Amino acid sequence: MSGTLAMPPSAVPAGARATRTRLGAADQAYRALLASLATAVFVVVAVIVFELARGAGPSIHAFGWGFLTGTDWDPVAEKFGALPYLYGTLMSSFLALLIALPLGIGTAVYLSEIAPARVGSVLAFVVELLASIPSIVFGIWGVFVLAPFLRGAIEPWLIAHLGFLPLFRGFPFGLGMLNAALVLAIMIIPTLVTISREVLRAMPRTLREAALALGSTRAEAIAVTLDAARPGILGAVILALGRALGETMAVTMVIGNSNRISLSLLAPGATLASLVANEFTEATGKLYLSALIEIALVLFGITIVVNAVARLLVLWATGGRRDVAGAA
Amino acid sequence: MSRVRPEDLRPLRLGGPSPARRAVDRASVVAAHLAALLVLVPVALIVWHLLAHGLAGINLDFFLHMPAPVGEAGGGMANAIVGTLMLVGIAAAIAVPVGVGAGLFLAEHGGGRFATLVRYTADVLSGVPSIVVGVATYGLVVVPMGRFSALAGGIALAILMLPVIVRSTEEVVRLVPQSYRQAALALGAPHWKVVQQVVLPAASAGIATASLLALSRAAGETAPLLFTALGNRFWSTALDQPIASLPVFIFDYARAPYADWNRQAWAGALVLLTLVALVSGLLRATTRRIVR
Amino acid sequence: MIETRPTPDIAAAPPADPPATPRPSLPVRATESGAASALPPRVALSARKFNLYYGTNQALRAVSLELPAHSVSAIIGPSGCGKSTLLRSFNRMNDLIPGVRTEGVVQVGDVNVFAPATDVVELRRRVGMVFQRPNPFPKSIFENVAFGLRLLGLRNRGEIEARVERSLLQAALWTEVRDRLERPALQLSGGQQQRLCIARCLAVEPDVVLMDEPASALDPTATARIEELILELKARYTIVVVTHNMQQAARVSDRTAFMLNGELIEIGETRALFTRPGKKLTEDYITGRFG
Secondary structure, eight states, X not given: OTTOOOOOGGGSXXXXXXXXXXXXXXXXXXXXXXXXXXXXXXXXXXXHHHHHHHXXXXXXXXXXXXXXXXXXXXXXXXXXXXXXXXXXXXXXHHHHHHHHHHHHHHXXXXXXXXXXXXXXXXXXXXXXXHHHSOHXXXXXXXXXXXXXXXXXXXXXXXXXHHTTSGGGOSOOOSOSHXXXXXXXXXXXXXXXXXXXXXXXXXXXXXXXXXXXXXXXXXXXXXXXXXXXXXXXXXXHXXXXXXXHHHOOHHHHHHSBOOOXXXXXXXXXXXXXXXXXXXXXXXXXXXXXXXXXXXXXXHHHHHHHHHHHHHHHXXXXXXXXXXXXXXXX | XXXXXXXXXXXXXXXXXXXXXXXXXXXXXXXHHHHHHHHHHHHHHHHHHHHHHHGGGOSHHHHHSOBOOTTOOOBOOHHHHHXXXXXXXXXXXXXXXXXXXXXXXXXXXXXXXXXXXHXXXXXXXXXXXXXXXXXXXXXXXXXXXXXXXXXXXXXXXXXXXXXXXXXXXXXXXXXXXXXXXXXXXXXXXXXXXXXXXXIHHHHHHHHHHHHHHHHHHHHTOOHHHHTTTOOOSSOOOOTTSOOOOHHHHHHHXXXXXXXXXXXXXXXXXHHHHHHHHHHHHHHHHHHHHHHO | OOOOOOOOOSSOOOOSSOOSSOOOOOOOEEOTTSOEESSOOOOOEEEEEEEEEETTEEEEEEEEEEEOTTSEXXXXXXXXXXXXXXXXXXXXXXXXXXXXXXXXXEEETTEETTOXXXXXXXXXXXXXXXXXXXXXXSSBHHHHHHHHHHHTTOOXXXXXXXXXXXXXXXXXXXXXXXXXXXXXGGGSOHXXXXXXXXXXXHHTOOSEEEEESTTTTSOHHHHHHHHHHHHHHTTTSEEEEXXXXXXXXXXXXXXXXEEETTEEEEEEEHHHHHHSOSSHHHHHHHTTSOO
16 A cells, blocks of 8 residues: 555664563563463363263263254153254244344344433443343243233233144143243343444444435434444344353243143243253263263353354454453 | 436436335334333333232341241241352352453453463353353362362352453453553563552452452352252351352242242342342442443 | 636536546436426525534534535635534534534525425435545445435336446546446545545435545545546536645635634635635635644
8 A cells, every 4th residue: 555654774773673671580470370360261161171071971972963863851761862952942042032133133223323312321221230130030030920921811812813823832831932932032132232232333423424414214324334233233143042042040940841842832841951950950870960961061062152153243243342242 | 127328317306205215214213112112121020020029028037037947937048148148259269369360461461372262262151051060060079079069159150250250350451541550660660560569459449340240140140059059948158068049049939839938939039139230230330430 | 825726617627537438418307397408406505694503512603605506615714613514514414413403594405404394314315425534335336326326216227227337437436446346345445435435425416515525534646536526526516525625625616615613704716715815814724824
């Protein structure tokens, strides 16, 4: 590119070298101390992987890849298959995402483009409050408030009007996939809102101005900004998915705990996390325990991959600003 | 598709945006408002129900008494409250020194590949589901010890808190103005003293805030405690015995078939949320004022 | 005193680069009575005792001026004098700032800009704007220019292509990008991006083009091309240029307005303003005594 200044050769003396203060002995020791604490992070992750792999060993050895496709979970016969729980985890999380997406992104757009300042900060506070509610509190609310409501009002209506679809066939239990999806959706909305909002804020103002100056309506200008923010918002979505996949307590309490795969939203189900939460302390027998640890390992693998992809996207879209990526 | 020549173009006949565009614009703005409103609904509902069901159970007995025997009414969650405080204390004792040290390292020497790897790993760690951490801690601590223990629970919570403390410490330390460091260096202080005696104190408020935030989140975690600290209906403050905690108390009492216990679960949930939300809210509000 | 080169005659407007294709003939536009006229409508701008406040801070004080159609008017003055604020009032881009209040009248043609009945969206189509830093959308070159056309509901690909080509020709960018219309706009150089933004603006057939320091982020060669372009465009559009570069104002504009602290100090024919300024303040600014 034109414009770089060429230094006249005489300006830099021949023997000049870049100077840098060298750290003294005490400094190096201190630095080593800090570095060793930093390695703790590696150690922790390594330990987790090691423990999971070791504990799951017998089960992996016994079932191999069949573990992931097996549909029987029979502690008595010592036959273990993870498919119903994989299904439950993926189904509940994707459903939750489906519900949370319009609400989360709509709220993020509202906060960053439309809301007046004071309304915006109140809403942002409420979203943060939602984010800080512990999982167990969602669980108790889901069991004692949402379940009766679904059982009494929503599910009968669904069965009556949409019961011809396999999606809505069955009995109104109140607990089950629908309840879990709703509770999960509420839990991941703050993630969607916070990160999408930061991604939108990272978009240059001139993008919106250019669109408006060409005669766009407000909505059309927002569409331009959203379009430009697509990678980041995708990252937010995938991060929210990651949260949903790993969620344990609320789902355990409301999903009904059945190990049958059912297409119906009204049926009870189970997830990888709920299975472990329910059965780990009751597990008798080495293979049983090992199978449960393998379940945890599968869950670990899924969430690691999903979160890694998400973070890459968010980092790319926000131009590598770690403070935004750290908000995740 | 016929090729139109630029010379043949007629002028655009216009008179403002079409009705369709206007309608889309109005509908979009309405939809955005609706989304925001709908997000408020669950929060309001949860808080409302917590108050409606939980307030009745809150009395002094609840805080001071031990759980009543099965079938008897009354009783409290004194042991659960103390248990949570102990667990959080153990977790803090482990996670804060390690996390702050790692965060300091990243802030002060954070340019190289090692540092980037540490950051990446911390991010990975923060995405691990809490139940997986519980399972790993079971294998790491409970099995060798031969029993469930408060120590195991504290370690599990510490693992959960670690990435948060590392990341926040790095951010807060980076915010310390370069002028502080330069002034100290110019006075002839060695680098390590500058960090230890100038940078760290300056960043301490922010670090304390972030650590307290991480602690309050950890206090609400249930899953990692299920097979580490387990739970205890009796009073215990021993490190090597199972210990009660507020979240597990809520979990057990909510699933129980006794209405009285369910009511106590609500009360416990109200207490937990109040503590967590209060601490988070206060701390975030004060941080914003410091940082911005 | 600044030496000004004689401003080119409005009637003679030869294009600087020899066009590869013959120049498009002027579009025929029907007037109210149905008769066709050869030139686009002449839209002049004016302000009468216009005040603008950002909250309690007054940014424009009783500004009154007339900017004639089909000419280039420049607004000069030191930083913070309100020239950009005045410019952005013509297309109500100041509405984006919360707490903005206005008094007085601003007119574009026969439209009262701040009247409640005025449709802002249509106003902004008729009054186009080019910004200080080029701001193409993160889309292809073609899609940038086509953006406004798609907004207006054009669906016919052939027509869109023709309009895109015409706009790029008018912005003197066509020959450089004709073979790579599908490439990302952000890959163009700064000067090319700015000409792309001009093409994008022209595609929706505005009557007025507002330019807020259009060349300040560009190198001298690109600046010269933009200035040439401004002179070419004046045959069809009313152009207002805000600039902190007095030589630039002298080169491209027919009329120049000098502002200071939110007030219009003096406005007049460019050559006259620079050679024989009426007010002392104007003379001090021009000779570099402040700003």
